[in-house]
Amino acid sequence: DQQVKQNSPSLSVQEGRISILNCDYTNSMFDYFLWYKKYPAEGPTFLISISSIKDKNEDGRFTVFLNKSAKHLSLHIVPSQPGDSAVYFCAASDTNAGKSTFGDGTTLTVKP
Amino acid sequence: NAGVTQTPKFRVLKTGQSMTLLCAQDMNHEYMYWYRQDPGMGLRLIHYSVGEGTTAKGEVPDGYNVSRLKKQNFLLGLESAAPSQTSVYFCASSYLTPYGTDTQYFGPGTRLTVL
Numbered sequence: 382d383q384q385v386k387q388n389s390p391s392l393s394v395q396e397g398r399i400s401i402l403n404c405d406y407t408n409s410m411f412d413y414f415l416w417y418k419k420y421p422a423e424g425p426t427f428l429i430s431i432s433s434i435k436d437k438n439e440d441g442r443f444t445v446f447l448n449k450s451a452k453h454l455s456l457h458i459v460p461s462q463p464g465d466s467a468v469y470f471c472a473a474s475d476t477n478a479g480k481s482t483f484g485d486g487t488t489l490t491v492k493p
Numbered sequence: 494n495a496g497v498t499q500t501p502k503f504r505v506l507k508t509g510q511s512m513t514l515l516c517a518q519d520m521n522h523e524y525m526y527w528y529r530q531d532p533g534m535g536l537r538l539i540h541y542s543v544g545e546g547t548t549a550k551g552e553v554p555d556g557y558n559v560s561r562l563k564k565q566n567f568l569l570g571l572e573s574a575a576p577s578q579t580s581v582y583f584c585a586s587s588y589l590t591p592y593g594t595d596t597q598y599f600g601p602g603t604r605l606t607v608l
Contacts, residue, residue: 385535387535390533415596417597417599422601422602423601423602424497424583424585424599424600424601424602425536425583425597425599426599427596427597427598430596470535470536479524479541479543479589480524480526480538480541480551481538481597482538483528483535483536483537484535485533485534485535486534486535
């Protein structure tokens, strides 16, 4: 029973266009959501997060949207750059439990 | 400030051998975690610790043991390695805020192959 799902294993976009990565969750106890970015042969690094009391959080080119009723979040990257090519993991956290559950990741390729 | 470091970076074991992976963090974080990542899959939590001297099981704890004797170190042990434990292992740490735990900081990973 996978509690956090990223249904698209891969996504390819043209440089300058928008990248939209999606994530669905099933556990209503999750109250904090994060996106991590991972390059090959490196550990994941934190990208952006959103609390369940918000529906949008923006940081430069990156925006995360949360739809609690649909248990869905998305990451928008505008404009996409070749350096954004990486694996993106969605994570959901029950902050009282002190741990996160990760999706399987989406590999983003941004073509020049 | 080194962040989260992992030792070793690579290791090859034979079935039945034992080893210990070391994770160290210099950020004074309370929480530490061990994950494994298999091809095409996400990060699966093996064990975690909410403070010095405490450990708890994650999603996939079988075949692994952990210890947190010092706040800055979190050790992952394999008592009798099996080929199914071939994976990339990541350690992470996070700090506690008044609202719960925050983002995790990851080490560079340890690539383990069990023959």
